[in-house]
Amino acid sequence: MDWKPDRMLSKPIYKQISSYFEEMISKGVYPANEMLPSERTLATQLQVNRSTIKSAYEELEALGIVERVKGSGTKVSSNIWGISHKRIPNWGRYVEDGSFLPNIPMVQKIRTITQEPNIVNLASGELSPHLMPTEAIREIISTQPFSENLGYDHPQGNEELREALASFVHKYRCIKTDSESILITSGAQQAIHLIVECLLKPGDAIAIENPSYSYSLPLFKTAGIRTYLLSVDEQGANPEELISLHKKHRIRMVFLNPSYQNPTGTSLSTVRRERFLALSSELGIPIIEDDPYGITSYSGKMNPALKSLDKDGNVLYISSLSKVVSSGLRIGWVIGPQAVIQRLADAKQQIDFGHSIFPQWVAKTFLNSTYIEEHIKSLRVELSQRRDELDVSLRNFLADKISYHLPEGGIHLWCKLNQRMNENKLIEESIKNGVAFVPGKILGNMEESYVRFTYGREDLGRISEGIYRFSETIKRLEYEYKQTNRK
Numbered sequence: 001m002d003w004k005p006d007r008m009l010s011k012p013i014y015k016q017i018s019s020y021f022e023e024m025i026s027k028g029v030y031p032a033n034e035m036l037p038s039e040r041t042l043a044t045q046l047q048v049n050r051s052t053i054k055s056a057y058e059e060l061e062a063l064g065i066v067e068r069v070k071g072s073g074t075k076v077s078s079n080i081w082g083i084s085h086k087r088i089p090n091w092g093r094y095v096e097d098g099s100f101l102p103n104i105p106m107v108q109k110i111r112t113i114t115q116e117p118n119i120v121n122l123a124s125g126e127l128s129p130h131l132m133p134t135e136a137i138r139e140i141i142s143t144q145p146f147s148e149n150l151g152y153d154h155p156q157g158n159e160e161l162r163e164a165l166a167s168f169v170h171k172y173r174c175i176k177t178d179s180e181s182i183l184i185t186s187g188a189q190q191a192i193h194l195i196v197e198c199l200l201k202p203g204d205a206i207a208i209e210n211p212s213y214s215y216s217l218p219l220f221k222t223a224g225i226r227t228y229l230l231s232v233d234e235q236g237a238n239p240e241e242l243i244s245l246h247k248k249h250r251i252r253m254v255f256l257n258p259s260y261q262n263p264t265g266t267s268l269s270t271v272r273r274e275r276f277l278a279l280s281s282e283l284g285i286p287i288i289e290d291d292p293y294g295i296t297s298y299s300g301k302m303n304p305a306l307k308s309l310d311k312d313g314n315v316l317y318i319s320s321l322s323k324v325v326s327s328g329l330r331i332g333w334v335i336g337p338q339a340v341i342q343r344l345a346d347a348k349q350q351i352d353f354g355h356s357i358f359p360q361w362v363a364k365t366f367l368n369s370t371y372i373e374e375h376i377k378s379l380r381v382e383l384s385q386r387r388d389e390l391d392v393s394l395r396n397f398l399a400d401k402i403s404y405h406l407p408e409g410g411i412h413l414w415c416k417l418n419q420r421m422n423e424n425k426l427i428e429e430s431i432k433n434g435v436a437f438v439p440g441k442i443l444g445n446m447e448e449s450y451v452r453f454t455y456g457r458e459d460l461g462r463i464s465e466g467i468y469r470f471s472e473t474i475k476r477l478e479y480e481y482k483q484t485n486r487k
Contacts, residue, residue: 004046005020014053015056017048017056018059034075035072035074036066036073038073039053039073057074101219106439110436113436114436119434119435121457121466123457126322127322127456133325133375137366140366146361155345156180156183157183157355158184158360162184167367168372172295175305176308180338181338183333183334183348184331188292189332191320191334191344192214192219194334196225199286199340200223200252205225206225206227207228207241207245207255208227210444210445211445212229212262215442234405235268236266238272246285251285252285254286255288256290258289258306259291260296261412262410262443265406265413265414267409270304277309280312280314287310289315293409296324298387317335323411386456387455390467394415394467398470401417402416402418404416411457413452415452415453417474423439423441423449423451424439425477435466435470435473439451
């Protein structure tokens with residue numbers, strides 16, 4: 001046998017072997033009823049363990065391709081080409097071979113575990129149900145007549161909603177725009193996806209913040225986009241690093257989350273905002289501004305949106321109602337040049353024929369109501385109270401073990417543990433102890449011992465309980481570490 005498994009591939013050896021024999025059988029190299037090499041012989045030929053061959057043959061048997069004959073060995077199924085034979089698709093291979101990459105396992109686990117009621121959820125970016133204007137929306141639905149056309153709406157989204165959003169971003173983010181320059185999307189995530197798919201091509205280089213929520217998004221790798229990192233400090237991302245990155249890699253786009261950034265909670269200083277815009281114009285690099293938290297400023301005093309300072313049309317502005325009203329409405333939007341908006345709208349039409357009319361009607365009616373202003377004021381107060389509870393809890397339970405920058409808006413607090421700890425072990429043990437958070441490595445920080453606590457999902461009282469459970473986990477791991485070193 002000339003073929004050998006490739007040990008450099010991420011695909012398990014036994015799966016490579018089963019795939020090889022499936023292909024050979026389909027080509028007729030091994031016809032029906034022919035015996036395959038024995039497990040011992042094949043293991044010697046391929047220089048693998050016999051258990052690896054056993055696993056490969058078992059997979060082929062599960063697919064109905066081979067039969068295991070006790071005392072004789074493994075042979076190609078006698079009726080593999082027969083009319084009555086039914087072959088089961090190898091769904092595992094389809095799952096592995098799909099072009100759209102899955103989330104990393106740790107992200108999948110955190111998202112699953114946070115659905116359990118006994119877990120204090122300091123990981124999810126969703127708002128608590130108590131922070132959503134549920135009663136106001138119920139009032140709207142019960143008293144306002146729904147008279148919209150239930151067919152497909154405008155490719156860019158409902159025009160009345162786009163007009164309401166134009167007024168909304170002008171009032172709260174000082175952005176001057178009109179309905180023709182807005183595209184309604186299924187949350188901000190779809191907006192990012194459309195931009196990547198429509199405006200970039202495989203091999204293009206982009207700059208993102210480090211750490212950054214964008215680092216955890218598989219869609220960049222799926223699209224073949226190369227990502228390069230801009231360091232973040234207490235004044236936000238450093239624009240000067242963009243110059244060197246562009247010289248080396250020809251950066252095509254910059255993705256920024258400038259207001260109460262995820263995960264650090266920092267805001268880009270006004271000086272740096274102006275510098276990024278100047279570099280954008282100088283280098284011809286568009287900026288994608290992701291602004292889900294801009295209006296959550298606890299004091300009500302907000303940093304200007306990059307888009308509000310953009311005089312040259314270099315910024316594509318993304319936001320949504322997910323972090324300030326309701327994630328379940330799935331209302332996001334992109335604001336940009338009309339040619340770009342029309343291109344993205346065409347792609348969205350190909351994907352889903354446009355957004356559902358009912359959530360658009362709810363969002364439009366809510367934004368045009370008297371409820372919205374009171375809700376935002378209330379949200380700012382509620383989030384600041386949760387931030388304060390998290391701050392007090394960290395000082396009470398982990399005063400000498402942790403350091404952090406206190407955010408003035410948003411829902412995230414970025415912490416550095418003063419003692420180096422294995423983040424995988426820390427999250428595993430914390431989950432066992434009933435609290436979830438996001439480890440720093442998921443968000444691009446390659447140093448150990450960074451964690452992100454998100455305080456918008458849990459209610460007052462539960463946040464303190466979560467930090468207590470986290471502190472108890474830290475103590476136990478420290479004790480185990482000391483005991484191990486003594487031995």
